[in-house]
Amino acid sequence: MARTPPGNLPQDPEAPDALPRHARTGKAVTIRDVAKVAGVSPITVSRALNHPELVTPDTLERVRAVVSRTGYVPNEIAGSLRSRRSGIIAAVFPQITNSMFVDTIQALSDDLRQEGYQVLLGLSSYGEREDELIAGIVGRRPEGIYLTGIAHAPDTRRRLIASHIPVVEAWDLTPSPIDMLVGFSHEKVGEAMARYLLARGHREIGLVWGNDLRAGVRRQGLLSVLAENGIHELPTSLEPAPGMFQRGREGLAELLGSGARVSAVACSSDVLAQGVIAEARDRGIRIPEDIAVMGFGDFDFAAHTSPSLTTIAIEKALIGRLAAQALLARIQGREVPERIVDVGFRLVERGST
Amino acid sequence: MARTPPGNLPQDPEAPDALPRHARTGKAVTIRDVAKVAGVSPITVSRALNHPELVTPDTLERVRAVVSRTGYVPNEIAGSLRSRRSGIIAAVFPQITNSMFVDTIQALSDDLRQEGYQVLLGLSSYGEREDELIAGIVGRRPEGIYLTGIAHAPDTRRRLIASHIPVVEAWDLTPSPIDMLVGFSHEKVGEAMARYLLARGHREIGLVWGNDLRAGVRRQGLLSVLAENGIHELPTSLEPAPGMFQRGREGLAELLGSGARVSAVACSSDVLAQGVIAEARDRGIRIPEDIAVMGFGDFDFAAHTSPSLTTIAIEKALIGRLAAQALLARIQGREVPERIVDVGFRLVERGST
DNA sequence: CGTCAAAATGGTATCGGTAACATCGCGGCC
DNA sequence: GGCCGCGATGTTACCGATACCATTTTGACG
The missing domain is CATH 3.40.50.2300 (Response regulator)
Incomplete structure (x- = not known):
């Protein structure tokens, strides 16, 4: 595997450096680098990228130019840590092959992405592993969690409640959900x-x-x-x-x-x-x-x-859409009108009966 | 909603402050809290959880006890930032309803989870948005990226190469993939x-x-x-x-x-x-x-x-499995024997012809 | 032209872990 | 008994962004 070329030391000012491959040629570019080049402070770069309205059109443009020139990609991990907003929603399904959950996933994902969230997919494939899966997920500090079904290990339930993360359970009904619920009987x-x-x-x-x-x-x-x-x-x-x-x-x-x-x-x-x-x-x-x-x-x-x-x-996509709405509402501090939504079902009579 | 049990913080000097909104009852428990209670240093807690073999059985047990008693959940975001390992693989699909990608996703996800990775799902639903989607994804610093297809905006391609993140393209064939490839013609x-x-x-x-x-x-x-x-x-x-x-x-x-x-x-x-x-x-x-x-x-x-x-x-699941293997190999620094894998296809003759 | 509020920008601390290196303790060996 | 080596643990700094608050600049207005 590629070694790092020698002498990518400090006051090496520029050098378009022949890109090695996997190499870490003189570090990835950070917000500080961008700030330095643009002649502003790091926080201003941050603002330019996340709250452009707080910044002079002039500096905005300058920052943007530097960003695109340097290929800077903000490290969302760092941002998440400090801001306590991960921008992630976790979604757990038992399994997705041959299942009806795909439409729900699609709708959920589409609606969440609209608002800037990404979906962390958890497939608890065969049963038992839901616990560990969710334990691992909570560590990533998602801002919301979508769960399929209402049957969860007592430990899991406790852990989720303790985490204070908004939760939607879906595809089922119960009077006592962990938090919110979109399903049918x-x-x-x-x-x-x-x-x-x-x-x-x-x-x-x-x-x-x-x-x-x-x-x-x-x-x-x-x-x-x-x-x-x-x-x-x-x-x-x-x-x-x-x-x-x-x-x-x-x-x-x-x-x-x-x-x-x-x-x-x-x-x-x-x-x-x-x-x-x-x-x-x-x-x-x-x-x-x-x-x-x-x-x-x-x-x-x-x-x-x-x-x-x-x-x-079943309105599979609707479930995803409503779940997304519920999570977003909770995250954004809006009132959630109904914590429990019954989407019902419809018997469709066709030729086989 | 559940309140926090009293006094799970040592000489907690002040009030649990009337929970503001999202209920931040007296802070979440951190690795330092656990360390304090267990009578060890934070790094020892970290070791106990991530490299138990480096720690005395005695301390290990003590730490584990405190962890389960306090309900401590490590903040993986902080860990990711410092260790530069996010534990995330991003997977991008055009869309998953009515598609053959589900089997691939399932296999990919199963195999990756086996190794402790989670899948960040990106659905680029209708075309144009793949760019933005990938831009957002790279910011999350996944350790690997699975892409459906080989047609990507030149900008995207450049950005991915520059990111040095292992990439597998799948479900297609080309002599010049971004990095690795699993597909068929x-x-x-x-x-x-x-x-x-x-x-x-x-x-x-x-x-x-x-x-x-x-x-x-x-x-x-x-x-x-x-x-x-x-x-x-x-x-x-x-x-x-x-x-x-x-x-x-x-x-x-x-x-x-x-x-x-x-x-x-x-x-x-x-x-x-x-x-x-x-x-x-x-x-x-x-x-x-x-x-x-x-x-x-x-x-x-x-x-x-x-x-x-x-x-x-098409061996849909196989594609996911091979893609997972390829990414894992690259991540773990193993040699990748073939950067391009052709899984082929098979004509199945049945009654309709 | 001075005053003051609002807008724009900056300095510093911090989020919560872990890498890197330092230190400590203890048994074995000459 | 002293020294060495190694396993266990600790100290310190740092990952890269943003919250928070301070400071400077701008501009409206009397």
Whole structure:
């Protein structure tokens, strides 16, 4: 690796220096360098860059010229330390492949960037690691934290509260969030799915269901409504997260293999549902005539499968947008009108039921 | 909101001052506080946390006890400033909804976190803003930067080179990357698509194509091979960036509406292709008998559409993994064996052609 | 032309860690 | 017993910006 060329010592005034490579040719340029060259004090440079309105147009221009000539890039780390504003919002998701969180991330990120914030992405991939992840994140002193879901280790919760960092939990509902909340009731989603299937005359309902937390809550809701209607045991195929198409196929195979009779299959996600549909097609099972299929999420493809997929639509991007707003409001000291926002959901009836 | 438990500060002389706004109850605990309580110097605390092997088991335990009792969370910003290691890798993507980048992000993030790095996510959503985005990112002094694609403003390129930060460009190929590169040739993808369709006997080929940069290169490759075979003009429907299902439908409608005869439709992404298939189905057009359809990306659903989709498979996660490795190698001063890695692609033949 | 408030700029301390170097303590060895 | 070496810990300075307050300059106005 490149060594530093000799003699990049102090009173070496200029030298366009042949750039070595990775080299640290005579230090990176700091605000002091810029100040010196522009003939002002460092703080004036700082002002010129961050509060141009506080500076004479004349000096402003001078500073800017020097900045662009020297290629100075302010060290935001130093700035963050002193100003106690990191300009960072952390966002934690369980995982993003095959998930509906992408739209939320996109919206969140877009809205935050608008206000000069960057998103620090935390993927707690497989469960347990959320704690450590958040511990590491808090150390970076983000100005706000977006969390997926409401289930967090008690330690994590305590740590977050103690940190006084604004927090939004999302994609779920609870009366006692850590701080703020944007979500919807998974229980009610499950109930709605059950009621819909019952209304369509189904009583032999099978489940192809992911085993993640929120899916579990939806299942509870679904089961409770079915129980009220005298349906107590239903054939179920539980799939490990993340729900992939292949798992949906296997799920239907498992249900049918168990010998149970099903007139409808409810799935915890559209992805699984599409797998179910594919498997049914391969087996010559007609949908919805032989078996009705219902998903969750209203993924983009849901309207375009064959048959198109009945599902539950969530305003995924809206969640991100509202979460961003909530965080920004809190950061900027504005009043947060509602700490808890329920974005609801919508049952979309299509060809698969 | 939780109040701070009383007296977690030694001979705290003054009042916890009525919390002003953001509730700064008697200051956050710093490494000095921990040191004082544990009866050691700050640097020993630092060592206990970051290099436990340099510290007596006895002091280590003592420090840890105090840390957990006080709820001390090291301020990584301060640490980063002094140590010049931010522990951050920035990753820039054009946009992530409806895109194939999610798998790459996931793999990248997983592998980096393994090594203690966090991902700062930059979504340059709609074009022009990549410059500003990167300018802002460099200020945060990431230890590595992942960029999607090879087309960057000359200014950006210069700035990145000047920053001496390791850079990986991905999802594309060029002999002259900024630093390192993990990708594949879009031109060859286009050529492969063309050859495949020709081999299947198609000469009346329509395009439903996204207008992003890399798609454009694939199109060039495709057109050049067709031109070599005497096919010069092909009906094309150009779709604005994120390629959605709906756009695919519209695309096919446009092709058919133009009166052109097509025996095959090539799409710049599986998402568009699925739209095309849906539209064809609605119009009673049989696939592949009447029209063959081909996509790109091998999205998860590609194997499960009806008919299943012939497409080009990319090892999306592998790209993320290799990019992470490349960055880590550079950061840790290891030799990077190949600065340019071609991960290639694979044509997957399925039912739609 | 002097006065005074407002605007522009500057000096100094500081954010909270860690690098670099210094010091201390202790056991082993000749 | 004295010296050496090394492991454990401490002292000091510093990373690079900005908050805070002081100072100087400008300009409006009587």
